[in-house]
Amino acid sequence: MKLLRFGPRGHEKPGLLDDQGIIRDLSAHINDLAGDHLSRDQLAGLAELDPASLPAVDASERLGPCVGHVGKFICIGLNYSDHAAETGAEVPAEPVLFNKWTSAICGPNDDVIIPRGSKKTDWEVELGVVIGTEARYVDESEAMNHVAGFCVINDVSEREFQLERCGNWDKGKGCDTFGPMGPWLVTPDEISNPHELAMWLEVDGKRYQNGSTNTMVYQVPFLISYLSRFMSLQPGDVISTGTPPGVGMGQKPQVYLQPGQRMRLGIEGLGEQSQNVIAEPGA
Template sequence: MKLVRYGQPGQERPGLIDNDGGLRDLSGEIADVTGSTLDPATLARLSALDPASLPVVEGKPRIGPCVGGVGKLIGIGLNYSDHAAESGMEVPGEPIVFMKATSAISGPYDDVELPAGADKVDWEVELAFVIGTRAKNVSKADALSHVAGYLIVNDVSERAWQAERQGQWTKGKSHDTFAPMGPWMVTADEIPDPHDLGMRLDVSGTRRQDGSTRTLIFGIDHLVSYLSTFMTLEPGDVVTTGTPPGVGLGMKPQLYLKEGDVMRLEIDGLGVQQQTCVRGGTS
C-alpha cells in the first residue's frame, strides 16, 4: 500500500495510490498520515479497503511529504561501505547518528533552496523508514515489527556548514527544504527485503549515484534496535539510513549544486522524486 499526502503546505490531505497509479482520497478514513494512523491495526484496515471505493483526486495537486507531524528526523552517517571508501573514512564501528530539523522536511517535488552564502550544497539519495509502533530497548529480532513502511529521503547537506564550522553535523543538514520526503510511504509488507534495493540519483540528467542497499553497513533491524537503546522511537519518527557513493563531496574535483540544477532520485519499489535548486534569500 502506498500512502501519500497531497495539497498545499500545511493543508495536506491523506491519500492512497491505487493499482493503476491514480490518486485516491483517504480523508474519509483517516485525518492524516501521521504516527497516530501508522499502527498495525489502522494500516490493516486501510489495506482491506477497495481503492475503487475511494474518491478520485482530480487534476495534479502538489504532493507533500508522505508523513506528517514527524516528531524526530534521525540521520545515519557513513552507513554504506562504498560511500565510506569514497570519503576516505574508516567503516564506523557503531552507527553515526545525527538529527535533521523537522522544519527541513519538504515535498518530493518541491524546490530545494540553496541558502544565501552557501556554496557546498550536496545531494544524498537515501532509504528511510517510518516507525509504526513505539520502540524502546527492542531486540534486533523484534525490530522490524516496529517499522510501518519505507520511503525516499534526499538528505541534502551543506558540507561547509556540516564539517568546516564548529559543532556537530546538524546545522549542515537542517536548512529549510533539506529533507524532501516521498513521494509516498510504501508499507513494510510490500518491501520484503529493504536490504536489496537499487537506488539512483541524477543531477541535471547526469547519473551521480547508482548504488544498492546491499552495501549498508548497519541494516534496518540493527538501526531500530540500536537507536531504541538511546531514545524512544515514537510512531511517525523517520530514520534516514545513509547514502551510497557518488555524492559531490567525494568527487575529484568536488562538485556541488548550483541554481537551476535538477535532482532526480529513485529507489526500487519506492517511486521517484525530483527537485529543482533555487537560490534562497537573506531571510
Template sequence: MKLVRYGAIGAEKPGMLDAEGTLRDLSAHVSDIAGDALSDVGLAKLRAIDPATLPAVAGSPRIGACVGNIGKFMCIGLNYSDHAAETGAEIPKHPILFFKANSAVVGPNDDVSMPRGSTNTDWEVELGVVIGTKAKYVSKENALDHVAGYCVINDVSERHFQTQLTGQWTKGKSCDTFGPTGPWLVTRDEVADPQNLAMSLDVNGKRMQTGNTSTMIFTVAEIIEHLSGLMTLHPGDVITTGTPPGVGMGMKPKPVYLKKGDVMELTIEGLGQQRQTVTEDA
C-alpha cells in the same frame, strides 16, 4: 499500500494509490498519514478499504512529504561501505547519529533552496524508514515489526556548514528544504527485503549515484535496535539510513556541488521517484 499526502503546503490531505496508480482521497477515513494511523492496527484498517470506493483526486496536485507531524528525524551517517571509502572515512563501529530539523522537511518534488552563503550544497539519496509502533529496547530480530513502511529521502547537505562551522553535522543538514521525503510511504508488507533495493540519483540528467541497500554497514534492523536502546522510537519518527557513493563531496579530482537551476532526480526500487529544482534563498 502506497500512502500519499497531497495538497498545498500545510494543508495536505491523506491519500492512497490504487493498483492503477490513481490517487484516491482517504480524508473520510483518517485525518493524516501520521501517528496512530501508522500502527499495525491503523494500517490494517486502511488496507481493508476497497480503493474503488474512495474518491479519485482530480488533476495533478502537489505531493507533500509522505508522513505528517514527524516526531524525530534521525539520520545515520557513513552507513555504506563504498561511500565511506570515497570520503576516506573509517568504517564506524556504531551507527553515526545526527538529527535533521523537522523544518527541513518538504515534498518530494518541491524546490530545494540553498541558504545564504552556501557554496557546497550536496545531494544524498537515502532509504527512509518510518516507525509505526513504539519501539524501546527492541532486538534486531523483531525490529522490523516496528516499521510502518519505507520511502525515498534526499538528505541534502551543505558541506561547509556541516564540517567547517564549529559544532555538529546538524548545521549543514537542517537548512530549510533540505529533507525532501516521499513521494509515497510504501508499507512494509510490500517491501520484501529492505536490504536489497537499487537506488540512484541524477543531476541534470547525469547519473551521479548508483547503489544498493545491500552495502549498508548497519542494516535497518540493526539501526532500529541501536536507536531504540538510546531513546524511545514513536509512530511517525523517521530514520534516514545513509547514502551510497557518488556524492558531490567525493568527486575527483575535485568536489562538485549544486548550483542554482540544477535538477536532482532520485529513485529507489519500488519506492518511487523524486525531482527537485535547486533555487537560492533571497
C-alpha cells in the same frame, strides 16, 4: 500499499495510490498519515478498503511529505561501506547519529533552496524508515514489527556548514527544504527485502549515484534496536539510513549544486523524486 499526502503545504490530506496509478483520497477514514494512524492495525484497516470506492484526486495536486507531524528525523552517517571509502572515512565501529530538523522536511518534488552563504550544497539519496509503533529497548529480532513503511529521502547537505565550521554535523543538514520525503510511504508487505534495493540520483540528467542498499553497514533491524537504547522511537519518527557513493563531495573535482539545476532520484519500489534547485530568496 503506497500511501501519500497531497495538497497545499501545511494542509495536506492523506491518500493512497491505486493499482492504476490514481491517487485516492483517504480523508474520510483518517485525518492524516501520522502518529497512531501508522500502526499495523490502522494500516491493515486501510488495506481492506476498496480503492475504487475512494474519491479520485486530480493528478496535478502537489505531493506533500509522505508522513505528517514527524517527531524525530534521525539520520545515520557513513552507513554505506562504499560511500565511507569515497570520503576517505573509516567504517564507524557504531552507527554515527545526527539529526535533521523537522523544519527541513518538504514534499518530494518541492524546490530545494540553497541557503545564504552556501558554497557546498550536496545531495544524498537515502532509504527512509518510518516508525509505526513505539520502540523502546527493542530486540533486533522484533525491530521490523515497529516499521510502518519505507520511503525515499534526499538528505540534502551543506558540506562547509557540516564539516568545516565549529560544532556538529547538524547545522549543515537541517536547512529549510533539506529533507524531501516521499512520494509514497510503502508498507513492508510490498518490500520483500529492504537491503536489496537499487537506488540512484541524477543532477541535470547526469547520474552520480547508482548504488544499492546491499552495501549498508548497519541494517534496518539493527539500527532500530540500537536507536531504541538511547531514545524511545515514536509513531511517525523517521530514520534516514545513509547513502551510497556518488555524492558531490566525493567527485574529483568536487561538484556542488547550483541554482537552476534539477535533481532526480529514486529507490526501487519506492518511487521517484524531482527537485528544482533555487537560491534563497533575497540572497
